[in-house]
Amino acid sequence: xxxxxxxxxxxxxxxxxxxxxxxxxxxxxxxxxxxxxxxxxxxxxxxxxxxxxxxxxxxxxxxxxxxxxxxxxxxxxxxxxxxxxxxxxxxxxxxxxxxxxxxxxxxxxxxxxxxxxxxxxxxxxxxxxxxxxxxxxxxxxxxxxxxxxxxxxxxxxxxxxxxxxxxxxxxxxxxxxxxxxxxxxxxxxxxxxxxxxxxxxxxxxxxxxxxxxxxxxxxxxxxxxxxxxxxxxxxxxxxxxxxxxxxxxxxxxxxxxxxxxxxxxxxx
Ligand SMILES: Nc1nc2ncc(COP(=O)(O)O)nc2c(=O)[nH]1
Numbered sequence: 001x002x003x004x005x006x007x008x009x010x011x012x013x014x015x016x017x018x019x020x021x022x023x024x025x026x027x028x029x030x031x032x033x034x035x036x037x038x039x040x041x042x043x044x045x046x047x048x049x050x051x052x053x054x055x056x057x058x059x060x061x062x063x064x065x066x067x068x069x070x071x072x073x074x075x076x077x078x079x080x081x082x083x084x085x086x087x088x089x090x091x092x093x094x095x096x097x098x099x100x101x102x103x104x105x106x107x108x109x110x111x112x113x114x115x116x117x118x119x120x121x122x123x124x125x126x127x128x129x130x131x132x133x134x135x136x137x138x139x140x141x142x143x144x145x146x147x148x149x150x151x152x153x154x155x156x157x158x159x160x161x162x163x164x165x166x167x168x169x170x171x172x173x174x175x176x177x178x179x180x181x182x183x184x185x186x187x188x189x190x191x192x193x194x195x196x197x198x199x200x201x202x203x204x205x206x207x208x209x210x211x212x213x214x215x216x217x218x219x220x221x222x223x224x225x226x227x228x229x230x231x232x233x234x235x236x237x238x239x240x241x242x243x244x245x246x247x248x249x250x251x252x253x254x255x256x257x258x259x260x261x262x263x264x265x266x267x268x
Contacts, residue, residue, distance in 0.1 A: 001037045001076065001244040002030030003202065004068075006060040007044045007052075012203040012221035012246060018060075024067035031073055034252025037095070039244060040064050040088070041078030045099055045173070057084050066091040076120070082107030089115050095166075097198075099173065100124055101151040102158070113159030120198055121151045123170035140179045141186045144169050149193055166241060168198040177206035184231060187238035196241030201231040203246055229254040237262055 004027045008015045017023040027038040042060035043052040052060075061077060061084060068075045069092025076095035077088035082105045085096045097120040102109045112119045123144050125135050137143050148167050156162050169183040169190060180201070183190070190197045201207065207227040208218025229250035232243040236258035245251045 001039050001198070001200075001242045002027065002033070002035030002248045003078075003244060003246045004030070004038055004040050004064065005044070005078075006040060006042045006064050009044045009046070009049060012224075020063045020067065023064045024071070027064070027068045027073055027075075028071055030248045033248035035248045037074045037076055037242065038068055039076045039078050039097055040068065040093070041097075042084070043079065054081055054083060057081065058087055062087050062091050065093045069093065080104035080108070082111040085117075086111050086115070089117055094118070095120065098122065099170065101148075102155055103151075109155050109158035109160060112155075116161070116164070118164045118166065119155060119160050120166045120168055121148065121155055122168040122173070122198075122200075123148050123151070124173040126174055134176065135174050137175075137179060140175070140182050141189050144183060145189055145193065148190070152193060152195060162195070165195050166198050167193050167195045168200060171199070171201050172204045172206060177209040180204070180206035181210075184234065187235060187240055191239055197235075197239070198242050198244060199231070199235040199240045200244035201235070202228045202244060207231070225250055233258040 004017050004023050006017055006023050008018050017026050030038055040061055042057040065075050065077060065088045075093045076097045077085055077093040078097045079085050080098055080100045085108060095118040096112050098108055099122045101121040125147060152165055155165055167190060171180045187197055203221040203224040207224045211227055212218040225247040228245055232251040233254040235243050236255040243251055
């Protein structure tokens with residue numbers, strides 16, 4: 001899943017794809033690099049980012065979705081708003097990716113259910129309170145699995161078919177590096193939810209911490225693509241459904257190597 005953020009301020013590529021034509025071209029390029037899906041978002045979710053108003057988010061996202069779909073690209077829309085999801089689906093998107101897991105907009109689950117679209121439910125504890133609070137986890141893996149289960153149940157109760165739901169641990173969303181690494185180490189536990197797992201580690205802060213080591217300073221986000229590809233291989237090897245990345249080529253190669261190693265291990 002390649003990322004096209006049509007935003008001026010996303011944490012790792014803010015502003016580069018803010019123009020519709022440039023964004024569409026970039027999405028096509030990501031497919032050429034090996035992306036199966038292109039995720040288009042118009043609202044940065046980095047800590048401290050101000051909400052974008054709905055009309056501006058529509059202005060950013062819908063033309064890019066339409067342009068990519070017209071080129072035959074499989075497109076997902078990264079939004080927390082039902083109306084943006086609806087208009088993106090009408091413009092050709094085939095999947096809705098909601099980082100709030102349906103919590104931000106009560107109209108989201110009914111809209112996705114009505115469209116019978118696949119739905120990514122991401123874990124973001126405390127979305128409704130302080131969205132970037134540092135929550136305390138006793139056992140982050142168990143708690144994320146349990147809370148994702150509740151979000152999946154709510155989506156199903158709202159009319160979304162279970163087989164259309166993808167789960168995502170929400171790396172970096174009110175989680176620290178230790179939480180993120182613990183979740184990445186146990187994708188098998190996430191898979192006990194019986195749903196495909198999407199892993200989105202690309203260029204995130206915890207990778208910077210790993211690369212920096214205990215005393216060092218983290219490299220900038222755009223220098224974390226090799227680390228991201230390493231995560232992609234590890235996620236693929238653990239059976240993740242997809243990985244969401246900004247730089248696709250290295251990850252496409254990493255996933256193919258992981259597949260070859262998994263195949264070599266044989267069944268069982
Ligand atoms: N499903 C899902 N969607 C996301 N969208 C944006 C970002 C963070 O912003 P970015 O687009 O700059 O990576 N992270 C996620 C994520 O972890 N999971």
